Amino acid sequence: MGIRAEHVGRSIAGRSVLEGVSCEIADGDFAVFLGPTGAGKTSLLRMLAGIDLVDRGAVYYDGQDMRGVPVRNRPIAMVYQQFVNYPSLTVFENIASPLRAGRQGLSAGEVTARVHEAAELLGLAGVLTHRPSEISGGQQQRTAIARALVKGAKYIFLDEPLANLDFKLREALRGELKHLFRKRGGAVIYATPDPVDALSMGTHVGMVLDGRLVQYGAARAVYDAPATVAVGEYFSYPAMNVVDAALDAQGTLRLSQSLVLHGQPEAPPGRYRAGFRAHALDLVRRSTADAALPATVQLSEVVGSDTEIHVRHESLPLTVLTEQVRRFDAGEAIELFLNPAEIFLFDADTGKLAGRFAASMAVEAH
Amino acid sequence: MKKRYFLLALYFLLLFAPIYWMLITSLKTDSEILAEFTLFPKQITFEHYREIFGSPEWRGSFANSLIYVTLNVLITLAVAIPAAYAFSRWSFRGSHHLFFWLLTNRMAPAAVFMVPFTELYYAMHLFDTHLAVALAHCLFSIPLAIWILEGFMSGIPREIDETAYIDGYSFPRFFVKIFFPLIAPGVGVSAFFCFTFSWVELILAKALTVTEAKPIVVTLTAGIGAEGVKWGLLSAAGVLTMIPGALVVYFVRNSMAKGFSLGRI
Numbered sequence: 254m255g256i257r258a259e260h261v262g263r264s265i266a267g268r269s270v271l272e273g274v275s276c277e278i279a280d281g282d283f284a285v286f287l288g289p290t291g292a293g294k295t296s297l298l299r300m301l302a303g304i305d306l307v308d309r310g311a312v313y314y315d316g317q318d319m320r321g322v323p324v325r326n327r328p329i330a331m332v333y334q335q336f337v338n339y340p341s342l343t344v345f346e347n348i349a350s351p352l353r354a355g356r357q358g359l360s361a362g363e364v365t366a367r368v369h370e371a372a373e374l375l376g377l378a379g380v381l382t383h384r385p386s387e388i389s390g391g392q393q394q395r396t397a398i399a400r401a402l403v404k405g406a407k408y409i410f411l412d413e414p415l416a417n418l419d420f421k422l423r424e425a426l427r428g429e430l431k432h433l434f435r436k437r438g439g440a441v442i443y444a445t446p447d448p449v450d451a452l453s454m455g456t457h458v459g460m461v462l463d464g465r466l467v468q469y470g471a472a473r474a475v476y477d478a479p480a481t482v483a484v485g486e487y488f489s490y491p492a493m494n495v496v497d498a499a500l501d502a503q504g505t506l507r508l509s510q511s512l513v514l515h516g517q518p519e520a521p522p523g524r525y526r527a528g529f530r531a532h533a534l535d536l537v538r539r540s541t542a543d544a545a546l547p548a549t550v551q552l553s554e555v556v557g558s559d560t561e562i563h564v565r566h567e568s569l570p571l572t573v574l575t576e577q578v579r580r581f582d583a584g585e586a587i588e589l590f591l592n593p594a595e596i597f598l599f600d601a602d603t604g605k606l607a608g609r610f611a612a613s614m615a616v617e618a619h
Numbered sequence: 620m621k622k623r624y625f626l627l628a629l630y631f632l633l634l635f636a637p638i639y640w641m642l643i644t645s646l647k648t649d650s651e652i653l654a655e656f657t658l659f660p661k662q663i664t665f666e667h668y669r670e671i672f673g674s675p676e677w678r679g680s681f682a683n684s685l686i687y688v689t690l691n692v693l694i695t696l697a698v699a700i701p702a703a704y705a706f707s708r709w710s711f712r713g714s715h716h717l718f719f720w721l722l723t724n725r726m727a728p729a730a731v732f733m734v735p736f737t738e739l740y741y742a743m744h745l746f747d748t749h750l751a752v753a754l755a756h757c758l759f760s761i762p763l764a765i766w767i768l769e770g771f772m773s774g775i776p777r778e779i780d781e782t783a784y785i786d787g788y789s790f791p792r793f794f795v796k797i798f799f800p801l802i803a804p805g806v807g808v809s810a811f812f813c814f815t816f817s818w819v820e821l822i823l824a825k826a827l828t829v830t831e832a833k834p835i836v837v838t839l840t841a842g843i844g845a846e847g848v849k850w851g852l853l854s855a856a857g858v859l860t861m862i863p864g865a866l867v868v869y870f871v872r873n874s875m876a877k878g879f880s881l882g883r884i
Contacts, residue, residue: 304781324784331785337778341800351786404786 254315255279255440256408261300262309269464271296274310276459276469278440280407283431285455285472286444287488293464294444295412301442302329302410314408327408328439330401334413336393338385344396345381348372351404371399374433391422398433407439413446427453448490452476460484480606482599485528491561494534494571498527500598506610509567512546514593519608524601527610531561531574533595536587543590548573553581564589638861645854652850667855677856680838683749684818685863687832690753691817692810695760699809700802702761703768704794708777718769721762732758733826740827747831755823760813767812767878771805807871808878814867818860835860 261274271293278284286294299305301312303324312319319327330351338347348368352359359367372378375395380388385396394414401409414430415423431454434441445451451458451472458476459469468480479485486493498508502522506514538545548564548571555561555578562573562581566589573589581587596610644652645667647660671677705711706718736755740746745754775798783793799806824834839856871878 302785304785324781325787325789327785329785331782333778333782335776335778337776337782339779339783339797341797350783354783354787354792400782400786 255282256301256442257313257316258301258310259313260310261297261307261312263296263300263305264308271300271464272309274466276466278442278457280438280440282457283434283441283455284443284457284459285451286442286459286461286466287446287448287451288444288461289446289487292461294446294461297461297466298410298412298442298444302331302408303327304331328406329408329410330404330406332394332397332401332409332411332414334416336385336390336397336417338393338396338400340385342384343381344372344377344383344385344388344392347385347396348377348381348399348403351400367403368399371403374402375399375429391418391426394418394426398430402433409434409437409439409441411441411443413444415445415447415450430454448488451488452490458488460488462487478606478609479528479597482526482528482604482606485530485597485599485606489530491531491572491574493528493530495526495528495599496569496571497601498525498598499523500525500610506593506596506598509546509569511567512544512591514544514591514596514610516593516610518598518610520598520610521607525598525607526601526604528597528599529591529595531572533592534571534573534575534589535592536573536575536577536579536589538590539592542594543592546589546591548587548589550581550583550585550587552583553579555580562587641854641857644850645858647851649849649851667851668859670852671855671859677835677838680833680835681859683828683832684824684835687749687752687756687824687834688814688817690749691756691760692813694753694757695764695813696806696810698757698761699764699768700806703765703772706765706769707772708780718765721765724762725759729759729820729822733822736823737826746827747829749832751827752824752832752834753817755827756813756817756820759820760816763812763816764809767809768802768805770880771802771808771877775801804871804874804877808874811867811871811875812878815864818864 256278258274258276262272263270274297276284286297288294296305300307303312303319303322307320314328338344339350342350345368348371349364352364352367368381369378372381375398377392377395377399380392385393388396394417398414401411411430415426418426427450443450443454455472457470458472460467460475460480462483468475468484475484476488479488482493482495486495496508498506500506500518500520500522504516504518506516506518506525506527508514508527535543546566548566551563551565551570553560553562558576558578560575560577560579560581562575564571564573564587571589594609594611598607598610599605600607643658643660646663646665647657648662648664648666651657651661706714732755736751737746740748740751745751779797779801780793783797784790788797819836821836821840825837828834828837835856839853839860868875
C-alpha cells in the first residue's frame with residue numbers, strides 16, 4: 254500500500270508544467286524527487302499531496318482514487334521551503350494546531366503531552382512560548398517539521414525543507430530527518446535540487462527534468478544505472494564527466510587519441526557518449542584493469558578531506574575526485590587512472606543508457 | 620537646538636496654530652472673542668460645550684454622523700474583506716481589470732453622484748436616512764478598502780492557507796482563527812480610512828439628508844444665527860468633531876504608513 258500516481262499531468266495557463274508522471278511509493282519508502290529548479294518537483298509534490306489539482310491522470314492512496322478529496326481530509330502533512338508557521342501563534346500553538354483543528358477530539362492534556370514530545374524530539378522545548386518571528390530560521394523549520402510529525406499523518410511531504418538553512422544546520426537537520434521519519438509507518442516524499450540529499454536520505458529517487466519524471470526507482474539502482482545522460486550528470490556529485498566515444502565490434506572504446514580501452518561492453522558497436530563520475534578517476538591505480546591517462550592540472554580545490562581536480566586530458570576537460578588532500582599547481586602534469594567498470598555508455602543521439610562498458614580484461618593505454 | 624529641528628518645529632507650529640486657535644476660542648467667552656486678541660483665554664469657560672450638549676439639534680447631529688459612519692465602516696468591511704481575499708488568492712477572468720476599475724470609482728468627484736443618488740433614494744424611500752448616507756459613502760470607501768486589504772492579504776504567504784487546510788481547518792475556522800489576526804492591522808487601517816472619509820464628507824451627506832439624519836458637518840456649516848457668527852460655539856463643535864478621528868488615528872497609528880501605501884510595503 255502507498256501512493257500511486259498514474260499519468261499525472263498539469264498545465265498552468267495552457268503551458269504544461271508536468272506530463273505523464275507515473276510512480277509508486279510504498280509505505281516505508283523515503284522517496285526523493287530530485288531535479289533542478291523549475292523542473293516540476295514542487296508541482297509534483299503538490300499534486301501528490303492534493304494541494305494542487307491533477308489536470309490529467311490520477312493519484313491513489315492505498316488504492317483509493319483521491320481525486321476530489323480535499324486536502325483537509327487527506328492523511329498528509331507538508332513542510333515547505335519557506336518556514337511556514339502561523340505568525341500570530343506561539344511555537345506551542347503552532348505545533349498543537351493540527352491536533353486541535355482536526356476532529357481527533359484529544360483532551361487538553363493529551364495535546365500538551367504530544368506537543369512536548371515532538372518539541373523534545375526537535376529541540377524546541379526551550380522556545381515553546383516564543384512566536385515564530387522570535388526564533389532562528391533553523392528553529393522555525395523545526396517547528397514546521399514538528400507540526401508535520403505531531404499530526405501523525407501517513408504521508409509527509411517535504412518541499413526542499415533544507416534549502417533556506419545555512420550549511421551547518423542543513424547537515425545537522427539532514428541527519429535528523431532521516432532518523433525522525435524512519436520509524437514511521439507511512440512514506441516520506443521529499444523534493445530537493447541537491448543530489449547529496451537524495452544519496453544520503455532517499456530509499457527511492459525520482460529524477461524530474463523538464464516536467465517529466467525521467468526515472469524512478471531504488472536510490473542505488475538509479476545511481477548505478479542512470480536512464481539518461483542527463484540523469485547521470487545531475488545525480489552525481491561532483492558532476493559526471495561526459496566524453497564522446499566510439500565503440501567498435503571488438504569491444505574497443507576510443508575516448509581520445511591516446512585513451513583506448515578494451516572491455517566487454519553491454520552495448521552494440523556505435524557512437525556513444527561515455528559518462529564516468531569524478532571518483533572513477535584517481536591518482537593511484539586501484540586495480541589492474543585501470544587505464545592510465547596523462548593529464549594537465551587546470552585547477553584544484555581541497556574540499557574537506559577530498560580534493561577536486563579539474564584537468565585537461567588532450568582537449569577533454571575532466572573532473573577528478575580523490576580521497577587525498579593534495580595541492581597541485583596549474584599546469585602540472587599528472588597521471589590519472591580510470592576504472593573502466595564505472596563507464597556508462599549513453600546513446601549519442603537520444604542520451605539513453607545503452608549499457609555499461611564493463612571491462613574486465615587488461616586495458617592498454619597507447 | 621540643532622538646525623535640522625528648526626524647520627520641523629516651524630512646520631509643527633504652522634500645523635497646530637489653527638487647531639490651537641480653535642481650542643482656545645472654544646474656551647473663551649463670546650465677549651472676549653469679539654473684543655480683543657488674546658493668545659490664552661482670560662477666563663476659561665465651558666458654556667459653549669454646555670450649549671452643545673444641551674441642544675437636541677447638536678446632540679442629534681453628532682449621533683447621526685456616528686451612526687452612518689459606523690454603518691459605512693461595517694458595510695464596507697463586510698464587503699471588502701471577502702472581495703479582497705478573492706482578489707489576493709484567486710485569479711479569475713478579468714480579475715485584474717476589475718481590480719483596477721474599482722479604484723477608478725474614486726476618481727469621480729462626489730458631486731457627480733449627487734443627482735442620481737437623490738433620485739434613487741427618493742424612489743426607494745431611503746432619502747434622509749442613515750443608511751442612505753452610509754451606502755452612498757460605500758461607493759468610495761469599498762474600493763479603497765479592497766485595495767488596502769488586498770495589499771495586506773497578498774503579504775501573507777498562500778502557504779499559510781494551505782498549511783491550515785492540511786492541519787484540518789475548515790475555511791471559516793481558518794479565516795477567523797489564523798487569517799484574521801494576521802490582517803487585523805489592515806482591517807484597522809481600512810476602517811480608519813473609511814471612517815475619516817465618511818466623517819468629513821459634506822456634499823453627499825448634505826444632499827441626502829434633511830432633518831432625520833442631518834450630520835454634524837452640516838450643522839457646523841449652519842452655525843450662523845441672527846446674532847451673527849457664533850465663533851465660540853462653532854469652535855467647540857469643531858473640537859468635538861475632531862475627537863473621534865483622533866481616537867481612531869491613535870489606535871491604528873502603527874499600521875498607518877502601510878495603509879497609505881495601500882498595504883504594499
